[in-house]
Amino acid sequence: MDPVIAFRDVSYNIRGKEVLRHLDLEVAAGETLVLLGRSGSGKTTALKMVNALLTPTSGEVFVEGKPTREWDPILLRRRIGYVIQESGLFPHFTVARNVAVVPELEGWERSRITARVDELLSRLGLPPEEFRSRTPRELSGGQRQRVGVARALAAEPSLLLMDEPFGALDPVTRRDLQRQFMTLRKTWTKTSLFVTHDVREALALASRIALLHEGRLAIVAPPRDFLAAKNEEARFFLAALDDLPEA
Amino acid sequence: MPASLLNEIMELTGEHVVLVAVALAAASFIGIPTGIWLTRKEAWRGVVLGFTNVVQTIPSLALFGFLIPLPFIGGIGKRTAIVALVLYALLPILRNTLTGVLGVDPAVVESAVAMGMTDRQRLFKVELPLAAPTILAGLRVATVTTIGTATVAAAIGGGGLGVFIFRGLASVDASQILAGAVPAALLALAADGGLGWIERRVARL
Numbered sequence: 001m002d003p004v005i006a007f008r009d010v011s012y013n014i015r016g017k018e019v020l021r022h023l024d025l026e027v028a029a030g031e032t033l034v035l036l037g038r039s040g041s042g043k044t045t046a047l048k049m050v051n052a053l054l055t056p057t058s059g060e061v062f063v064e065g066k067p068t069r070e071w072d073p074i075l076l077r078r079r080i081g082y083v084i085q086e087s088g089l090f091p092h093f094t095v096a097r098n099v100a101v102v103p104e105l106e107g108w109e110r111s112r113i114t115a116r117v118d119e120l121l122s123r124l125g126l127p128p129e130e131f132r133s134r135t136p137r138e139l140s141g142g143q144r145q146r147v148g149v150a151r152a153l154a155a156e157p158s159l160l161l162m163d164e165p166f167g168a169l170d171p172v173t174r175r176d177l178q179r180q181f182m183t184l185r186k187t188w189t190k191t192s193l194f195v196t197h198d199v200r201e202a203l204a205l206a207s208r209i210a211l212l213h214e215g216r217l218a219i220v221a222p223p224r225d226f227l228a229a230k231n232e233e234a235r236f237f238l239a240a241l242d243d244l245p246e247a
Numbered sequence: 248m249p250a251s252l253l254n255e256i257m258e259l260t261g262e263h264v265v266l267v268a269v270a271l272a273a274a275s276f277i278g279i280p281t282g283i284w285l286t287r288k289e290a291w292r293g294v295v296l297g298f299t300n301v302v303q304t305i306p307s308l309a310l311f312g313f314l315i316p317l318p319f320i321g322g323i324g325k326r327t328a329i330v331a332l333v334l335y336a337l338l339p340i341l342r343n344t345l346t347g348v349l350g351v352d353p354a355v356v357e358s359a360v361a362m363g364m365t366d367r368q369r370l371f372k373v374e375l376p377l378a379a380p381t382i383l384a385g386l387r388v389a390t391v392t393t394i395g396t397a398t399v400a401a402a403i404g405g406g407g408l409g410v411f412i413f414r415g416l417a418s419v420d421a422s423q424i425l426a427g428a429v430p431a432a433l434l435a436l437a438a439d440g441g442l443g444w445i446e447r448r449v450a451r452l
Contacts, residue, residue, distance in 0.1 A: 051361055078363035088358030092376050102362050151362075 002065050004029050004159060004191040005050055010059035012045050012215075019045045021215040023059070032185065032192045034202040036237065037212035043195045046212070047161050050193060051080045063159070078102055081152030081190075083165040087144040089136040095121070095147050096132040102155040120150040125180065142173035149181075160192040167196070178204055199237040203227070211237070252426065256411075260430050263407035266325065266400060267393050267434075270332035274389060278337050279382065282344025283370065292345070299338040307399045310334065315403060328397070328405025335396055336389040343385025347378030380450035387442035394435040398427060 003026035012020040020042040027033045035043040048054040049061045052073040060067045063076065089098050099117045108116075118128040124146040136144055145165060152160060166174040178201060185192075185205075196202055202209045203223045211218040211226075213233040221229060227238065285292050305313070310331050315321050320330045351374050359369040375382075401409025411427030414420070 053357070053361060074363045074365055076363075077361055080361075082358070082361040084354060084357065084361075086352075086354035088352075088354040088361075090355060090358070090373060091352075105363060105368070 003027055003062075004064060005193060006062040007046065007049075008060045008062065010046070010049065010056045010061055012042070012049070012054065013057045018215050020056075023212075023215075023217055025210055025217060025220065027191055027193055029191050030189050031207040032194055032205055034194045034196060034206035034209045035212060036196060036199060036202045036209050038197060040214075041212040042215040043197075043212050044163055047163055047193055047195050050159075050161055051077045051082060078106060078155065079157050079159065081155075081157040081160040083145075083148050083152045083160070083162045085164040085167045087136070087148040089144055089147055089151070091136050094133050094135055095126070095139070096128075098136065098147055099150045099154050101151060106155055108155075116154060117150075120153055121147075123184070124150050126150075140173075141169055142177065145169060145177060146180075149177075158190055160190050162192060162194045164196055165194075166201070167198075174201075181205065199240055256426055256430060259406065259408050259410055259427070260434070263394070263397055263409075263431065263434065266328060266332065266397050266405060266407050267390065270329050270393055270397070271336055271386070271390055273329070274333045274336035274340055274393075275386065277333070278340030279344050282341045282382075283348060283375075285341070285345050286348045286374075287366075296338075296342065296345075299334075299341055302334045303338045307331070307335070307396050308402060311399060311403045323404040325400075325405050327403055328400035328407075332393050332397055332400065336393050339385040339388040339392070340382075341385075343381050343388075344378070347381030347385075348374045350381065351377045380446055383442065383446040383449060387439060387446060390438045390442060391435045394431060394438060398431055 005025075005027040007023045007025040010020060010023040011018065019040075023042075023046060025033075025046075035046060037043045045054060049056055049068065050063060052068045052071065055069065060069070062068070063071065063080075068076065090101070093101075096114075096117050099120055100113045103113045103116060117132070121128040121131055126143060126146055131139075131143070131147075136147070139147065145168075149165065152162075166177050169177065182205065194205060203226070206223055208220055208222050209226045210220045211231070211234055218233045219226070219229055219231045226234060229235070229238075281295065285295060302310070311327065314327045314331055315323065321327055348370075355373060355377070356369070359373045364372065397405070397407050398409035398412055400407055401413050408427040408431045411423050415423030415425075415427065
């Protein structure tokens with residue numbers, strides 16, 4: 001089957017700095033590919049090329065077989081769910097309106113939107129009657145990220161981009177959301193590209209891990225193989241797993 | 248206070264309010280769209296803000312004087328006065344529109360783009376509502392200063408409460424000066440309070 005996303009020899013330079021160098025990577029339908037790397041490794045840059053927030057300096061990113069340059073960016077973006085670390089919720093909208101943004105842009109019927117919003121809020125553990133009319137300011141960090149995820153899923157995109165979605169949360173809430181994400185994933189057929197610098201998160205969520213180091217792809221492997229990888233940067237990340245103090 | 252004076256105060260206050268309202272409407276009509284345009288055209292920001300800044304530094308009496316000889320907009324009367332008042336009101340309105348829109352949380356703007364909003368949808372659904380308190384603050388500053396500056400308009404036949412002040416100056420009559428200055432100050436206070444209230448209401452949304 002054709003890959004849903006394909007990076008073909010993609011480089012990205014900004015102000016003389018090479019952020020991404022000759023990236024070749026494919027994401028298959030239904031998989032959760034985790035882009036792992038340190039800050040500045042180019043993982044977020046790669047992610048933002050998929051929904052055309054950034055354009056490659058050279059090379060081509062294909063989404064569903066078509067180069068992003070040839071997509072109408074508005075159409076492309078409405079087909080792709082996007083979750084970021086700071087949630088980016090609209091502070092002047094209620095929770096319900098935030099979740100309803102893309103369905104509204106797409107001109108869904110009112111009743112269908114309401115039903116969809118309630119369904120998503122319940123699935124993400126936010127009882128609709130309690131949360132529907134709150135504003136983002138009245139939510140905790142974890143609740144905001146849940147709303148962010150609900151918003152990204154609202155128009156039933158087949159592709160999901162997540163940029164350190166749980167990065168700013170306390171460890172307990174993060175674990176909670178990771179579990180929820182895994183549960184959700186069992187019931188859907190979405191393809192996701194997930195950026196993180198947390199190797200634990202990568203190992204827990206990924207079907208495959210793509211490790212980026214200084215803009216280059218160091219290794220792509222399923223979690224099991226990643227654990228055994230000899231690659232120096234991979235070892236560096238895996239060493240973090242051993243850093244727990246003795247019990 | 249004689250009834251004739253009271254009548255004149257009412258009449259000139261009315262004239263003053265019209266002068267200020269027309270000037271502010273025109274300044275908003277020019278300043279807000281220009282401010283929005285500048286959020287998208289970084290290269291023009293310095294030039295446009297520089298021009299409005301320079302206008303702001305010209306003493307008001309001198310600016311009225313400069314405008315009189317100009318064709319179409321110049322001459323003695325209300326039109327020239329309004330042109331000058333618009334030029335003064337432009338800077339706070341334009342600058343606050345620009346900083347208000349640029350000050351919207353980048354994560355929120357990025358979300359709007361990433362969710363497939365067009366530039367226009369992003370502007371009207373996200374950026375302008377969130378920038379509204381800042382834009383209103385600019386409008387409030389412009390209103391208060393315009394109410395003050397408009398008193399000078401009487402010097403070139405613009406009418407308004409300045410008529411009392413210039414008459415009082417010429418005849419060394421403090422009560423005439425007060426008849427112009429007190430209502431002008433009250434107008435400024437009322438505008439400040441009223442617009443401030445609206446601003447807080449909008450900011451709470």
